[in-house]
Amino acid sequence: xxxxxxxxxxxxxxxxxxxxxxxxxxxxxxxxxxxxxxxxxxxxxxxxxxxxxxxxxxxxxxxxxxxxxxxxxxxxxxxxxxxxxxxxxxxxxxxxxxxxxxxxxxxxxxxxxxxxxxxxxxxxxxxxxxxxxxxxxxxxxxxxxxxxxxxxxxxxxxxxxxxxxxxxxxxxxxxxxxxxxxxxxxxxxxxxxxxxxxxxxxxx
Amino acid sequence: xxxxxxxxxxxxxxxxxxxxxxxxxxxxxxxxxxxxxxxxxxxxxxxxxxxxxxxxxxxxxxxxxxxxxxxxxxxxxxxxxxxxxxxxxxxxxxxxxxxxxxxxxxxxxxxxxxxxxxxxxxxxxxxxxxxxxxxxxxxxxxxxxxxxxxxxxxxxxxxxxxxxxxxxxxxxxxxxxxxxxxxxxxxxxxxxxxxxxxxxxxxxxxxxxxxxxxxxxxxxxxxxxxxxxxxxxxxxxxxxxxxxxxxxxxxxxxxxxxxxxxxxxxxxxxxxxxxxxxxxxxxxxxxxxxxxxxxxxxxxxxxxxxxxxxxxxxxxxxxxxxxxxxxxxxxxxxxxxxxxxxxxxxxxxxxxxxxxxxxxxxxxxxxxxxxxxxxxxxxxxxxxxxxxxxxxxxxxxxxxxxxxxxxxxxxxxxxxxxxxxxxxxxxxxxxxxxxxxxxxxxxxxxxxxxxxxxxxxxxxxxxxxxxxxxxxxxxxxxxxxxxxxxxxxxxxxxxxxxxxxxxxxxxxxxxxxxxxxxxxxxxxxxxxxxxxxxxxxxxxxxxxxxxxxxxxxxxxxxxxxxxxxxxxxxxxxxxxxxxxxxxxxxxxxxxxxxxxxxxxxxxxxxxxxxxxxxxxxxxxxxxxxxxxxxxxxxxxxxxxxxxxxxxxxxxxxxxxxxxxxxxxxxxxxxxxxxxxxxxxxxxxxxxxxxxxxxxxxxxxxxxxxxxxxxxxxxxxxxxxxxxxxxxxxxxxxxxxxxxxxxxxxxxxxxxxxxxxxxxxxxxxxxxxxxxxxxxxxxxxxxxxxxx
Numbered sequence: 001x002x003x004x005x006x007x008x009x010x011x012x013x014x015x016x017x018x019x020x021x022x023x024x025x026x027x028x029x030x031x032x033x034x035x036x037x038x039x040x041x042x043x044x045x046x047x048x049x050x051x052x053x054x055x056x057x058x059x060x061x062x063x064x065x066x067x068x069x070x071x072x073x074x075x076x077x078x079x080x081x082x083x084x085x086x087x088x089x090x091x092x093x094x095x096x097x098x099x100x101x102x103x104x105x106x107x108x109x110x111x112x113x114x115x116x117x118x119x120x121x122x123x124x125x126x127x128x129x130x131x132x133x134x135x136x137x138x139x140x141x142x143x144x145x146x147x148x149x150x151x152x153x154x155x156x157x158x159x160x161x162x163x164x165x166x167x168x169x170x171x172x173x174x175x176x177x178x179x180x181x182x183x184x185x186x187x188x189x190x191x192x193x194x195x196x197x198x199x200x201x202x203x204x
Numbered sequence: 205x206x207x208x209x210x211x212x213x214x215x216x217x218x219x220x221x222x223x224x225x226x227x228x229x230x231x232x233x234x235x236x237x238x239x240x241x242x243x244x245x246x247x248x249x250x251x252x253x254x255x256x257x258x259x260x261x262x263x264x265x266x267x268x269x270x271x272x273x274x275x276x277x278x279x280x281x282x283x284x285x286x287x288x289x290x291x292x293x294x295x296x297x298x299x300x301x302x303x304x305x306x307x308x309x310x311x312x313x314x315x316x317x318x319x320x321x322x323x324x325x326x327x328x329x330x331x332x333x334x335x336x337x338x339x340x341x342x343x344x345x346x347x348x349x350x351x352x353x354x355x356x357x358x359x360x361x362x363x364x365x366x367x368x369x370x371x372x373x374x375x376x377x378x379x380x381x382x383x384x385x386x387x388x389x390x391x392x393x394x395x396x397x398x399x400x401x402x403x404x405x406x407x408x409x410x411x412x413x414x415x416x417x418x419x420x421x422x423x424x425x426x427x428x429x430x431x432x433x434x435x436x437x438x439x440x441x442x443x444x445x446x447x448x449x450x451x452x453x454x455x456x457x458x459x460x461x462x463x464x465x466x467x468x469x470x471x472x473x474x475x476x477x478x479x480x481x482x483x484x485x486x487x488x489x490x491x492x493x494x495x496x497x498x499x500x501x502x503x504x505x506x507x508x509x510x511x512x513x514x515x516x517x518x519x520x521x522x523x524x525x526x527x528x529x530x531x532x533x534x535x536x537x538x539x540x541x542x543x544x545x546x547x548x549x550x551x552x553x554x555x556x557x558x559x560x561x562x563x564x565x566x567x568x569x570x571x572x573x574x575x576x577x578x579x580x581x582x583x584x585x586x587x588x589x590x591x592x593x594x595x596x597x598x599x600x601x602x603x604x605x606x607x608x609x610x611x612x613x614x615x616x617x618x619x620x621x622x623x624x625x626x627x628x629x630x631x632x633x634x635x636x637x638x639x640x641x642x643x644x645x646x647x648x649x650x651x652x653x654x655x656x657x658x659x660x661x662x663x664x665x666x667x668x669x670x671x672x673x674x675x676x677x678x679x680x681x682x683x684x685x686x687x688x689x690x691x692x693x694x695x696x697x698x699x700x701x702x703x704x705x706x707x708x709x710x711x712x713x714x715x716x717x718x719x720x721x722x723x724x725x726x727x728x729x730x731x732x733x734x735x736x737x738x739x740x741x742x743x744x745x746x747x748x749x750x751x752x753x754x755x756x757x758x759x760x761x762x763x764x765x766x767x768x769x770x771x772x773x774x775x776x777x778x779x780x781x782x783x784x785x786x787x788x789x790x791x792x793x794x795x796x797x798x799x800x801x802x803x804x805x806x807x808x809x810x811x812x813x814x815x816x817x818x819x820x821x822x823x824x825x826x827x828x829x830x831x832x833x834x835x836x837x838x839x840x841x842x843x844x845x846x847x848x849x850x851x852x853x854x855x856x857x858x859x860x861x862x863x864x865x866x867x868x869x870x871x872x873x874x875x876x877x878x879x880x881x882x883x884x885x886x887x888x889x890x891x892x893x894x895x896x897x898x899x900x901x902x903x904x905x906x907x908x909x910x911x912x913x914x915x916x917x918x919x920x921x922x923x924x925x926x927x928x929x930x931x932x933x934x935x936x937x938x939x940x941x942x943x944x945x946x947x948x949x950x951x952x953x954x955x956x957x958x959x960x961x962x963x964x965x966x967x968x969x970x971x972x973x974x975x976x977x978x979x980x981x982x983x984x985x986x987x988x989x990x991x
Contacts, residue, residue, distance in 0.1 A: 013841040022797070023842040039381065046443040059234045077443070087384045090318050091585070097887075098541070098548040098583045100799070101852075101894050102845035108887055150935050158235035164375075164407075167350055167383030169314040173882030173935050177319045 001040055001118040003031035003110065011109035026103065030110045034092060040118045041166035042083035044126070045159065046188070049078045056185075061155050067146030068185065071138060074194055075187035079126060081140070082162040083119045084181035085111055093179075111180045119182055127196065130188055136195030138187035150174040156183050206303040206342040208262045209369055212402055212467050213428035216487040219263045219470020220256035221480045222435070225447065227252075239271045242289040243281060249290070253297035255477035260484025261470065264302045265345055266290040268337065269309040272329040287336035295340055305345035305371070306337040308358055315353045317582035320884070320909060323604045326354055330361035338366035346372040347432070348407045348472075350383030352394050352506045353606040359398045360603070369401035371468075373430055375408035380417045386507050388417060390607065392424040393504040397608040397632025404430035407472040410437055410449050411457035418464050426497040428467035433458070435474030447474020455482035462487055465495035501671045501706045501738070503557065503587040503634050504607040510556050510587050512674065512706045515762040517739035518753065519589055519610075520555035521710065522546050523576075525564055529863040535564050535572065540579045541905075551584045553744040554753075558584065559612060560601075561591035570597040574604055581606050589636070589741075595623040602631040609633045612741075613676065614663075616641030616655040625666045634672040635663070636708055639695065645678055649694035652677050656699045674708040674738060675699045682724065683717040689728055697735045706738035711749075722748035730756050790818070790854065794826035797846025799853045806854040815858045815869065819900055823851050827898055831980045844979075845891065851898040871902035873990035876918045876927040876953075879908035880943055883936040888959060892928060892979045899983050901990070912943040919953045926989055928982060929972075931959040941970035956985055 008027045009019050019027075050057040051073055054066045058078065072078055089111050097104025119140070127137040143152040153174050160183075162168040168181045176183070189195065211217055227238045230248050241249055249267050256264055268290045273283055287306075294304045311329055313321040334344065344362040349355040355372060362370045374382060374391045382391060388405075395403040403425060405414060411433040422429060436449035449457070458469050469487060471479050501512040510517055523546050525532045534542035547558055560580065562572045573592060580588060590601040591612040602609060613636040614624040628635045637659040639645070639652035646652050656675045663673055677695035680688035696707050714728045715721035726748040729740055733756050742749055754772055757763040790809060793802040809818050830847040833839030855869075862869055877893055879886045886908040893903045904918055919927055927947060931940045940957060947953045948971065956974040957967050958981075967975035976982040 017840065019840070020843060022846065023840070026842070039377070039379065039385075041377075044440075045445065046440065048443065061235065087314075087318055091385070091582070094317075094583045095548055095551075097890065098544045099552075100845070100849040101891060102797070102842050102849055104890070105841060105845055105887065144934075150933070155235060163310060163312045164348060164350075167314075169312060169319060171313075171320050171882070171884060173884075173933070173939075175882075175884055175933060175935075177314045177884065179884070 001035065001038075001114055001121065003027075003035060004113050004117055005031065007116060008106075008109045008113035011112050012105065023102075023106070026106045027110060030096065030103070030107055031114070034089070034107075034110055034114060037092065038085050038088055038114065040083065040085050040115070042081065042119070042122050043160050043162055043165045044079045044081040044122075044186075046077055046079050049075060049187075051075060059159060061159075063148065063152060063155075065146065065148045068141055068148050071141045072185065072187040074191050075138060075189045077188040079137075079186040079188070080156050080160055080183070081119075081122070081186050082156070082160050082166060082168055082181065082183045083115065083122060084162075084166055084168045084176075084178050085115050085118070086167060087178045089114075089180045090178045115180045115182060119184070123186060123196070126186060135188050135190055136192055138189055138194060139196045140184040140186050142182060142184045153183060205369065208303040209343060209401070211262075214492055216462060216490045216492065217262045217468040218260055218480065218484045218488060219430065219432050219468055220253070220261040220265055221471030221475030221477065222473050223252065223265070223267055223269070225445075225473050226476065237270060237275060237279065239267055239269070239286050239290065240279060240281065242267055242286055242293060246289065246293050250293045250297050252477075253294055254299075256480055257297050257299060257302050259477040259481035260488060261480050262302055263305050263343075263345075263468070263470070264294045264298050265305045265307040265347075266294045266337065266341065268307045268333065269348070270312070271308075271333055272311055273332055274329065275312060283332045284336040287333055288340070291337045291340040303342040304340070305343050306334070306341035306368070308333055308344065308346050308362075309348045310350060310354060315351060315357075317578050321354075323353065323357055326357035327361050330358045331365050334362050334365045338368055341368060343369045343371055343401070346370065349374045349391075352382065352384065352386050352391055352504075355391070356394060356398065356606070359395070359400060363399070371402045371404075371430060372400050373404045373406040373432060376405055376417060377408060378413050378416075380420060384506060387509070388421050389424045389502075389509045390504045390507055392421060393502050393509050393608050396425050396427055397504075399632060400427065402428040402430050402468065404432075404466070404468070406430070406432035407434055410434050410447075411454060411461055412449075413437070415457065415460055415464075418461065418466070422465055422495060423497065428492075429465070430468035430470075431458075431461050431466050432470045432472045433461075433475075434472045435476075435479060438474070449474070451476070451478040451482045454479045455486055458483050459486055462490070463493060465493040467492045499671050501634060501674065502608070503610045505585055505587045506581065506606040507585045512738045515757060516733050516737055516753070517556045518554060518744055519557040519559050519708070519739055519741040520547075520550035520553075520744050521559050521712065521741045522550055522743060522745065523558060523580075524561040524591065526561070529866070530860045532564060533859070533863045533868070535562055535567055538572075540575060543576055544579055544583045547580045547584045550744050551586055554750060555586060555744045557587045557589050557610060557739070559589040559591045559741055561612075563592055563594065563597070569594050570600045573597040574600045577601050577605055590633075595627065598624065599627055602627055602633060605631075610674075611635040613638050614659060615639075616658055618642070621659070621662050625663055625668060628663070628672070629666045629668050634674065635668070637663075637673050637675045639675065639677050645680070647691065649677075649691050649698060652691075652695040653698045653702070656695075656703060656705070660703055660705060670703070670705050674706045675703070676708050676710070679709050679711055679713045679728070681716040682714050682728075689714055689731070693732060693735050696732065696737060700736040700738075707736065708739040708741060709737055710741040712743060722746050725749060726752035729753065733760075790822040791826045794823060794847050794850045794854065795829055797843060797850050799846075799850045802850035803853040803857050806857040810857065810861050815862060818854070818858065823854055824899060827851055827895070831895075831983070834978075835980055845894075848891070848894045848898055852894055855898060869900070872900045873926065873986065874902045874904065874922055874924050875986060876904045876906060876915060876922070876924045877930075878906040878910035878915050878918075878927070878943075879930045879932075880936050881909055881911050881939040883931050883933055883939070884908050885932040886930070888932065888979070889928075889930040892930070892958070892982050895979050895983050896986060899987065901986055912939070912946045915943050916946050916950055919947060919951055924953060926954050926956065926986060928956045928958070930957070931961060934961050937961060937966070937970065940972075944971045954989065956982055958982060
């Protein structure tokens with residue numbers, strides 16, 4: 001896991017503008033502290049899947065979603081994947097917010113950038129393993145994107161049980177705590193043209 | 205007690221192995237609850253457990269790991285039905301020889317303040333399982349726990365609702381941390397304090413990894429230790445999870461585990477009856493290795509422990525309203541953020557433990573204490589000292605506190621001994637003992653020593669060990685009696701030497717009434733540490749005091765290589781106070797987001813100007829300037845927030861000044877803010893709050909995940925005309941609509957909304973009166989609304 005400062009600054013609203021010195025220094029300071037304090041964790045399992053035009057069938061679970069079906073089209077298998085920065089990230093965000101609002105917002109942004117970097121790494125490792133076997137991974141696709149409802153989280157949680165293994169829980173309203181957590185589908189395809197070009201999220 | 209449990213600690217006790225992994229082989233599907241098989245396929249469960257019994261397991265665990273009312277909701281089955289079936293099956297498999305352990309695992313929910321489950325909710329989930337399964341079981345086994353607070357709820361639920369022995373084991377990662385970040389020491393200290401029968405670790409790791417963590421665990425506790433490892437770290441093979449350590453290798457490693465002084469050994473995920481059979485053959489009948497465990501005076505938080513008797517411990521004294529009008533005002537207004545800020549400041553300044561006293565005659569102290577403990581434990585990692593004379597507040601705090609707490613205090617009065625000591629025993633706390641009684645504070649060291657002796661004796665009658673008592677020989681003001689400091693220190697030394705207990709002193713009182721108090725306080729602190737003081741209740745924000753402390757540690761061998769000393773002072777060789785604020789106006793300080801300068805300039809301005817003139821003349825124009833820049837896109841969020849932080853500091857100084865004179869700032873209008881039910885994202889709402897407060901509005905912040913009825917109550921009780929609601933997720937917008945509908949039906953309150961998923965049309969559709977795209981928009985609207 002590394003800190004992509006540009007990415008953290010983007011979360012703070014600096015799209016193309018250069019950040020002021022204090023914000024840049026703050027992002028750097030928190031990034032350094034968080035990198036040494038956080039212990040990110042992940043879990044995944046690979047399933048055979050069947051994809052039709054409007055639905056995906058995975059481990060007895062039929063997911064009605066044209067968007068996910070498009071993402072996974074041509075895939076014979078997919079990973080269910082969950083990752084988290086852990087509760088220490090929540091704790092640190094609260095502590096920084098108690099110090100000042102600016103620090104709190106920067107802590108959120110830094111954590112967002114860190115978890116992106118972490119899941120890119122894990123996704124990259126899965127991709128390398130698949131490539132060794134002549135396959136490729138697709139860009140990640142998370143519940144809440146497109147027409148995949150957040151209620152898909154319940155099914156993912158029932159299969160990965162991330163509560164037990166990486167400490168990620170689901171609230172009644174289907175949000176994850178610790179807050180800096182991600183779940184996703186990652187398709188496996190034999191078609192090199194469909195391989196993820198970078199390990200970012202979304203459908204390219 | 206079951207004879208097998210009486211063996212524990214003397215002779216090897218064999219626990220059974222994995223259940224869930226075996227059920228998967230028998231066809232349990234990914235989304236299915238394994239516990240329902242107690243009802244649908246009891247013969248499979250019994251077959252597995254009988255195999256474990258035949259393999260030589262002494263303890264069989266019921267197939268109830270994941271059972272609770274939350275997980276069974278919607279299955280059509282009750283906790284009682286599933287649990288009692290599981291106990292019956294295990295009992296049959298046990299065949300009169302094995303002990304049956306009622307198994308309980310994590311709830312699957314995260315506890316407050318980070319998650320949504322309250323302490324009592326968690327307690328009640330476990331209580332239901334205990335009540336359903338205790339009859340017919342020989343012990344309660346709480347396992348695979350990753351959160352100390354949930355662990356505490358489970359242990360209390362077991363102990364308070366049945367008479368069975370309780371064994372609890374936790375899951376650590378390879379670095380020796382719980383999923384919630386707690387250390388091995390923190391988890392074991394908590395369990396030992398709660399009076400479990402045995403403790404240890406299970407799941408998560410294989411025996412090889414556990415072997416590396418066990419020496420640390422065994423140093424923390426004298427109780428029998430149980431180890432149930434997985435069959436190695438899982439690997440994925442062809443889409444299946446495989447545990448790679450076979451029976452032979454598992455048994456060989458478990459022998460090494462046992463040889464360290466572990467009392468009970470079994471398996472967890474991936475282990476099978478074959479693993480347990482080899483284990484039983486090799487270990488059954490073998491005597492447990494004796495081990496020496498040092499007696500320690502220790503308290504803990506959810507993440508780590510603080511040990512007394514090594515380097516002097518600093519207990520931060522500032523969360524205590526006595527003599528602090530601003531804190532009093534904050535408590536009356538339920539402003540827990542102020543409390544959290546005080547906590548974080550002290551933690552940053554080097555406090556090891558924080559004293560928490562929220563006692564004010566006009567507030568509900570037990571309720572405030574509970575909230576304060578919960579909120580503080582969300583922002584600081586330090587153990588807390590629960591400081592109250594109200595037994596009801598004390599018990600509430602002891603219950604919800606995440607860790608082994610320190611109680612401040614008991615004294616030699618009969619009434620105090622009778623009220624406090626049972627609570628200290630029940631919750632396994634450490635306690636500060638004040639050397640005073642019905643006759644007041646003795647003037648002599650001998651008199652104070654006698655009271656200390658009496659308290660120690662009384663505590664021992666309740667089964668509270670000396671290691672859990674810290675005697676306070678009471679600091680008296682030296683300006684009212686020249687012998688006062690001397691008597692305190694003499695008593696301190698005797699107590700330490702003759703009773704063998706640790707000591708604590710609140711030191712600040714010594715200098716009361718004198719000029720340059722910090723000189724006397726700091727020197728007294730040094731003298732006390734020199735005489736063996738274990739902990740000081742001190743103002744860690746006082747530089748003089750911290751100077752004395754760091755010097756003492758460097759000089760007394762507590763700071764190897766003077767590392768802490770150098771870290772604190774190398775960068776600030778010259779103590780010359782900078783006067784950076786000199787060439788700047790308050791307006792500039794806020795626009796530039798310079799917090800310290802804004803505070804200092806406000807203090808200076810308050811010498812001559814009226815608070816309202818400062819607000820209208822500098823604060824608001826500055827915030828307007830920054831706000832306009834933000835709206836134009838020339839100022840970015842962090843800069844807007846830095847200015848808000850600077851303005852907040854200026855406001856804080858104004859409030860402090862007003863509170864000291866017994867006044868309050870007159871708000872421009874009252875606004876209720878809440879993140880709606882189900883939503884746990886509050887960053888947007890918090891930014892709106894800070895800006896509104898800076899513009900002089902009073903904000904009643906209801907926090908996040910707030911039910912519609914709670915918003916309605918706050919609006920009614922405070923006569924509020926404007927409410928602001930925030931929602932970040934599409935799933936929580938219905939809750940926002942519901943809240944708006946309720947407010948409109950029951951009151952004439954105007955409702956403004958904001959949040960990532962909303963836009964103008966959406967807001968109109970759910971009936972909101974105003975939609976704001978950002979925080980400044982809400983401020984502008986409020987200004988117009990209250991104009």
